[in-house]
Amino acid sequence: MTPLLSAIEVTKQYRLRRPGWRTAMLTAVDHVSFDLEPGETLGIVGESGSGKSTLGRCILHLTPVTAGRVVLEGRDIQALSERQMLPLRRKMQMVFQNPLTSFNPMMTIGQALMDTMRLMPGLDDKHRQQRVFALLEQVQLDSRIANLYPHEISGGQLQRAGIARALAPEPAMLFLDEPTSALDVSIQGQIVNLLLDLQKDRGLAYIFVSHDLRVVHYLAQHLLVMRQGQVVEQGAKEAVFGAPQHPYTQTLIEAAHLHVSHVSPAT
Ligand SMILES: Nc1ncnc2c1ncn2[C@@H]1O[C@H](COP(=O)(O)OP(=O)(O)OP(=O)(O)O)[C@@H](O)[C@H]1O
Ligand SMILES: [Mg+2]
Structure with missing residues (x-):
């Protein structure tokens, strides 16, 4: 199988x-x-400044890489021109840590979602409008939210809108850059479970960046631990959590009071 x-x-x-x-x-x-692989979650953990967000921008072709290659569905995207990249752009979308700064304050939520659908040629305005309502429903938001501005809704609602915006162009993969860390603890679990449901329904692949090892343990099948730009550990979740090889990973796991034998799912 091609990854x-x-x-x-x-x-x-x-x-x-x-x-x-x-x-x-x-x-x-x-x-x-x-x-x-399609439908799979890779968790990325690592201290602040270890390169997690930069890696995301490289993967999504938002910044050129200095060296190396990113291959999407068998195609080396570095080699593609901006125009050749256009139909592939919609396949990988980003969800940001701070939903408030990731939305244009001058646009309603509906306008922001419509804007992302520019990546989908062949949809007229009426269909785009219908898709806005369908997307809001998928993230369990009331359709009235389409007419509101980012500052008029709560952080949790806005992050749901951020997920809807990422889903708008029907991607195959989401890069979720600490999507819950700016939210109240009580809301975090709801967002995590929404992400799991969406993944199940749509076969989405996730790259999930988090400081919270418990959330990563709950969501991911594979794990990548970064430090100062380098991967210090990677592999299947059970292997990494069960027998961390690198002292840095051991420290992270100990700091999270995470011992694999008695981890309970995130609530
Ligand atoms: N545009 C830029 N110009 C120069 N240096 C940058 C730029 N963007 C990031 N860096 C540097 O690259 C390194 C990695 O940053 P990055 O934001 O990817 O880390 P991170 O793991 O996402 O951190 P955090 O957990 O705080 O979000 C840091 O040393 C950062 O200062
Ligand atoms: Mg970051």
């Missing part, structure tokens, strides 16, 4: 400005490789 997505030695360097003529290079993502 939905393969990252092959993906590397991203930033040139940092220094006073005077000197420049320094920062390797934000350092030779990261993984495969993602």
Whole structure:
């Protein structure tokens, strides 16, 4: 079976400005490789600054990679022109940590969802409008929300809208960048369970970034642990949680008071 997505030695360097003529290079993502199968969840954990979001931007072709390749459904997307990339863009969508800053404050939720559907040619305005209501229903939001602005709804509702927006162009994969960490604990479990339901219904693949190892344990089949741009551990969830090889992973698991034998699902 061809993986939905393969990252092959993906590397991203930033040139940092220094006073005077000197420049320094920062390797934000350092030779990261993984495969993602359709319908599967890869959990990514790692401390702040370890390169998780940068990896997401590389995968989604939002920033060019310095080296390495991203292969989507067997096609090397680095080699594609912007125009060739267009029909593939809709296949991978991002859900952001902070829904309030990820929505345009001047657009209603309905307008924001319509806007994302530009990636789907052949839909007229009437069908787009119908899809807005269908999408809101799928994330269990009232259709009246379509006419409201981001600041008029709660954080949990807005993150549901963020998920609806990501689903709008019918992607095969969502990159979820800490989608619950800005939300109240009481709301986090609802969003996680919504994501699980959507995945079951649509066969979506997820890359789920989180600081919360419990959530990752609940959602993911495979795990990737990053530190300073590098993968320090990767593999099946049971293997990584059950017998972490790297001291950093062991520390993370201990800090989360997560011992595999008695993990309860997120509530
Ligand atoms: N546009 C940029 N220019 C220069 N450096 C950047 C840029 N974006 C990210 N970096 C640097 O790359 C490294 C990785 O950042 P990144 O945001 O990917 O980490 P992260 O794992 O997502 O962190 P967090 O958990 O805080 O979200 C950091 O050192 C960061 O400062
Ligand atoms: Mg980040």
